[in-house]
Amino acid sequence: MSNTSSDTTGDESLITTEVETGSTQRTPARTAVAARDLNVYYGDEQAIDDVTIEIPEKRVTALIGPSGCGKSTFLRCINRMNDMIEVCRVEGDVEFGGKNVYDDDVDPVALRRKIGMVFQKPNPFPKSIRDNVAYGLKIQGYDGDVDERVEESLKAAALYEEVKDQLDSSGLDLSGGQQQRLCIARAIAPDPEVVLMDEPTSALDPVAASKIEDLIDDLAEQYTVIIVTHNMQQAARISDRTAVFLTGGRLVEYDDTPKIFEDPEEQRVEDYITGKFG
Amino acid sequence: MATDNANAGGFGEVSRVRGIVFEYLSFGASVFGLVALGVLLVYVSIDAFDLANASPEWLLTYFLTLVVPFLAFCLYSANDSEVTRRALAALGGGLVAVAALFTAIEAVVAPIPRLNWQLAYLFVVAAPVAAYLAYVGSRGRVAAVGFGLLGRLVGGAAIGLAVGTLFLVFDELVWFLAYTFGVVPAAALYAYGRWRAADRAATAAIPVGLVGLVTAVFLRRVVTVYPSDLVIYLWTIAIPVAAVGAFLVVDRSGRTVGIVVAGLPLTVATAGGFLAAGAGLSAPTVLLVLVLAGVPTAVYVSRVIEVGDGIVGLGLPILLAAGVAAGALIVEAWGVPAPDPWLDLGYVTEAPSRTPEEAGLYPAIVGSVIIIALVAVLSFVLGVGTSVFLEEYTPESGVLGSLTRLLQINIANLAAIPSVVYGLLGLGLFANLLGFGFGTAVTVALTLSLLILPITIISAQEAIRSVPDDLRRGSDAMGATRWQTTKNVVLPEAMPGIFTGTILALGRAIGETAPLIMVGAATTVFSAPSSLFSRFSAMPMQIYAWANFPQADFRYGVVAAGVITLLVILIGMNGTAILLRNRAERGN
Numbered sequence: 001m002s003n004t005s006s007d008t009t010g011d012e013s014l015i016t017t018e019v020e021t022g023s024t025q026r027t028p029a030r031t032a033v034a035a036r037d038l039n040v041y042y043g044d045e046q047a048i049d050d051v052t053i054e055i056p057e058k059r060v061t062a063l064i065g066p067s068g069c070g071k072s073t074f075l076r077c078i079n080r081m082n083d084m085i086e087v088c089r090v091e092g093d094v095e096f097g098g099k100n101v102y103d104d105d106v107d108p109v110a111l112r113r114k115i116g117m118v119f120q121k122p123n124p125f126p127k128s129i130r131d132n133v134a135y136g137l138k139i140q141g142y143d144g145d146v147d148e149r150v151e152e153s154l155k156a157a158a159l160y161e162e163v164k165d166q167l168d169s170s171g172l173d174l175s176g177g178q179q180q181r182l183c184i185a186r187a188i189a190p191d192p193e194v195v196l197m198d199e200p201t202s203a204l205d206p207v208a209a210s211k212i213e214d215l216i217d218d219l220a221e222q223y224t225v226i227i228v229t230h231n232m233q234q235a236a237r238i239s240d241r242t243a244v245f246l247t248g249g250r251l252v253e254y255d256d257t258p259k260i261f262e263d264p265e266e267q268r269v270e271d272y273i274t275g276k277f278g
Numbered sequence: 279m280a281t282d283n284a285n286a287g288g289f290g291e292v293s294r295v296r297g298i299v300f301e302y303l304s305f306g307a308s309v310f311g312l313v314a315l316g317v318l319l320v321y322v323s324i325d326a327f328d329l330a331n332a333s334p335e336w337l338l339t340y341f342l343t344l345v346v347p348f349l350a351f352c353l354y355s356a357n358d359s360e361v362t363r364r365a366l367a368a369l370g371g372g373l374v375a376v377a378a379l380f381t382a383i384e385a386v387v388a389p390i391p392r393l394n395w396q397l398a399y400l401f402v403v404a405a406p407v408a409a410y411l412a413y414v415g416s417r418g419r420v421a422a423v424g425f426g427l428l429g430r431l432v433g434g435a436a437i438g439l440a441v442g443t444l445f446l447v448f449d450e451l452v453w454f455l456a457y458t459f460g461v462v463p464a465a466a467l468y469a470y471g472r473w474r475a476a477d478r479a480a481t482a483a484i485p486v487g488l489v490g491l492v493t494a495v496f497l498r499r500v501v502t503v504y505p506s507d508l509v510i511y512l513w514t515i516a517i518p519v520a521a522v523g524a525f526l527v528v529d530r531s532g533r534t535v536g537i538v539v540a541g542l543p544l545t546v547a548t549a550g551g552f553l554a555a556g557a558g559l560s561a562p563t564v565l566l567v568l569v570l571a572g573v574p575t576a577v578y579v580s581r582v583i584e585v586g587d588g589i590v591g592l593g594l595p596i597l598l599a600a601g602v603a604a605g606a607l608i609v610e611a612w613g614v615p616a617p618d619p620w621l622d623l624g625y626v627t628e629a630p631s632r633t634p635e636e637a638g639l640y641p642a643i644v645g646s647v648i649i650i651a652l653v654a655v656l657s658f659v660l661g662v663g664t665s666v667f668l669e670e671y672t673p674e675s676g677v678l679g680s681l682t683r684l685l686q687i688n689i690a691n692l693a694a695i696p697s698v699v700y701g702l703l704g705l706g707l708f709a710n711l712l713g714f715g716f717g718t719a720v721t722v723a724l725t726l727s728l729l730i731l732p733i734t735i736i737s738a739q740e741a742i743r744s745v746p747d748d749l750r751r752g753s754d755a756m757g758a759t760r761w762q763t764t765k766n767v768v769l770p771e772a773m774p775g776i777f778t779g780t781i782l783a784l785g786r787a788i789g790e791t792a793p794l795i796m797v798g799a800a801t802t803v804f805s806a807p808s809s810l811f812s813r814f815s816a817m818p819m820q821i822y823a824w825a826n827f828p829q830a831d832f833r834y835g836v837v838a839a840g841v842i843t844l845l846v847i848l849i850g851m852n853g854t855a856i857l858l859r860n861r862a863e864r865g866n
Contacts, residue, residue: 081755086675112755123748125767136756186756258384 029056041073062239070249116187124171157185177208362593460490543572632830652723661734701796716798730820737779
């Protein structure tokens with residue numbers, strides 16, 4: 001089980017197009033996660049229809065689209081959280097670290113230790129702030145200095161200054177925005193390669209949301225961030241690449257973010273982005 | 279505000295008659311119930327303490343020394359919940375501690391039972407092997423099962439042999455030697471290893487301990503001169519207990535407090551032991567009582583002082599004890615004729631008798647306490663295990679899902695089966711088939727555990743189900759296994775609810791009589807049970823038996839005293855459990 005994720009991004013194909021964002025000096029990115037001919041069904045209903053996509057390493061990739069278009073389902077395919085849903089059936093490949101995560105010899109638990117996840121609603125455990133952040137380290141049997149790692153993660157999640165005096169108080173005592181940043185700290189504490197975010201700001205007020213957005217920008221220095229969002233401006237602001245899913249679970253267009261928002265190829269995408277539909 | 283509807287004339291009253299009627303009916307019913315219960319308790323207390331024959335002067339004295347201070351304390355603490363909480367904890371904890379202490383002494387003083395080979399095998403070999411099989415089997419590594427199984431069979435048999443041998447050669451002198459040459463060096467090595475971060479020392483602790491144990495067994499045949507019992511108990515039990523107490527305190531409060539907490543009870547106990555020896559009492563017993571009661575009390579008091587809230591509450595037991603003592607002194611000095619209460623010290627410390635004046639409940643109290651302790655552990659472990667399995671591990675659909683639902687319906691039905699039927703089951707299964715004996719503590723505890731198991735399972739399931747799925751998904755997404763999620767997230771969150779259900783169920787178990795009769799528990803035994811397999815009685819059984827005696831003194835006085843004792847012990851146990859639950863809640 002450990003062999004699946006031990007060899008990290010090795011010999012994957014490079015993405016050919018230079019990522020054109022504010023930081024154009026970045027070198028072409030390797031592929032972190034790729035899906036090939038991915039189909040997902042909930043019982044008889046098809047949630048994802050033949051999606052093929054390559055998501056670059058250490059970039060922010062946004063998944064946007066109307067409700068029920070399968071973007072969250074796609075996100076959950078990457079760390080196999082769909083396994084928890086009994087009626088869910090997955091066909092096709094999802095590659096992470098050069099390995100199809102749906103192969104028989106992949107232990108989903110080991111896989112999830114390499115992929116952090118942040119949910120729509122902040123869900124800190126009813127434990128102290130310290131124990132929340134240290135949770136991943138504890139269950140993975142981390143034998144280094146836990147307190148140091150907790151501090152680093154809280155700093156990386158831009159929360160340390162606010163909570164450094166109350167690490168032993170409950171994580172539930174924090175405000176909603178702080179809780180979400182605590183969840184981000186918890187997700188990155190075991191040093192994953194990819195961080196998945198499922199509408200991380202939709203339950204937060206604008207100020208808290210903008211803090212998280214700034215944070216996501218910083219996270220992309222170290223981690224591959226894949227974020228599902230309903231907020232078009234947010235996708236435009238923070239992401240390097242954007243994938244647009246439309247009804248029926250089809251990936252309609254996937255390109256650099258400025259291209260998607262300024263000059264999309266597909267009429268349907270333009271309609272969706274300008275609010276004519278969806 | 280312009281409204282166009284028919285009531286435009288204003289905002290007239292909306293009828294609330296049904297709600298008001300319901301509210302007052304419920305309130306009336308609650309008050310009636312409380313008053314009826316209170317009246318019953320007053321009557322029972324009057325009988326139990328023989329207050330009907332008390333002279334006015336006697337009543338007045340005790341009213342002034344006991345009731346007035348108590349009421350004053352209630353008034354004082356009414357607005358400070360922290361003081362009330364501390365007072366209840368001190369009172370309830372004290373009662374439970376005293377009961378546990380009596381049981382422990384009974385167990386230490388009575389000859390230790392020889393370990394049953396079948397049981398030793400079950401606990402040391404069969405259970406670990408089965409658990410290991412289940413664990414490894416779930417991971418699907420068939421090859422590992424074979425090797426692991428072999429290793430554990432051999433290793434388990436070795437440990438079983440070792441434990442069995444220990445019990446066969448068991449006497450306090452062997453323990454003394456084993457403790458001196460095995461346990462102390464091993465513990466010291468381990469502590470040194472942890473302190474200086476020297477792994478080798480910590481690793482060496484177990485071999486050193488084993489060598490010490492073997493040495494002790496051989497030395498026992500050679501050495502003929504031993505210190506007195508008092509010194510042995512001081513060295514092997516009192517000092518370690520004090521050390522543990524100091525260890526618990528040192529971290530938080532510093533070294534001085536630690537020394538006081540350990541040293542004060544130890545000094546008092548040692549002095550008490552020597553004095554008792556001089557006075558012809560059993561010195562080791564006095565020593566053990568003082569140490570086992572003193573050290574936890576000292577630890578608790580130091581904790582409360584540390585926190586600083588509600589220290590006054592600790593005074594309540596002292597206040598009550600002082601009230602009783604002062605009342606007795608005044609009555610004595612005044613020469614007032616005192617009533618002869620049925621519920622006195624002799625009643626709770628002596629065996630039943632044919633004459634009502636000498637009748638005691640002690641063996642039944644010990645029996646009940648042992649049973650409830652066993653039932654609490656058994657039903658908690660089995661109940662939580664079953665409910666975790668049903669809620670977290672079984673699939674919701676498919677053939678297995680249907681099986682699970684069938685199981686759930688059956689468990690729900692089992693909760694409604696009369697206790698007599700469980701008695702029959704216990705008689706057939708535990709007493710006859712498994713040979714645990716008729717009316718032994720093991721048989722009764724297992725039967726009562728079965729009886730309340732459905733209730734504990736259902737309430738634990740309810741508590742586990744109420745843990746939000748968000749938390750489970752959050753833990754799963756961190757790469758936690760199902761077991762890690764259950765242990766670290768689900769169970770801590772569900773624990774208060776599980777405790778509540780278990781407390782309610784235990785309340786039922788302590789009062790049960792019918793299944794006890796069915797499995798052949800004795801109505802009356804004349805000595806406290808000395809092992810889990812000796813015959814014993816429980817409080818409800820004994821009270822029931824007395825209620826059928828021809829003498830009126832039994833039917834009124836002795837039974838009333840029994841009811842009060844049962845209630846006090848029940849309240850003490852429930853109070854402890856509730857304190858535990860509140861702790862778990864605060865822990866979150």
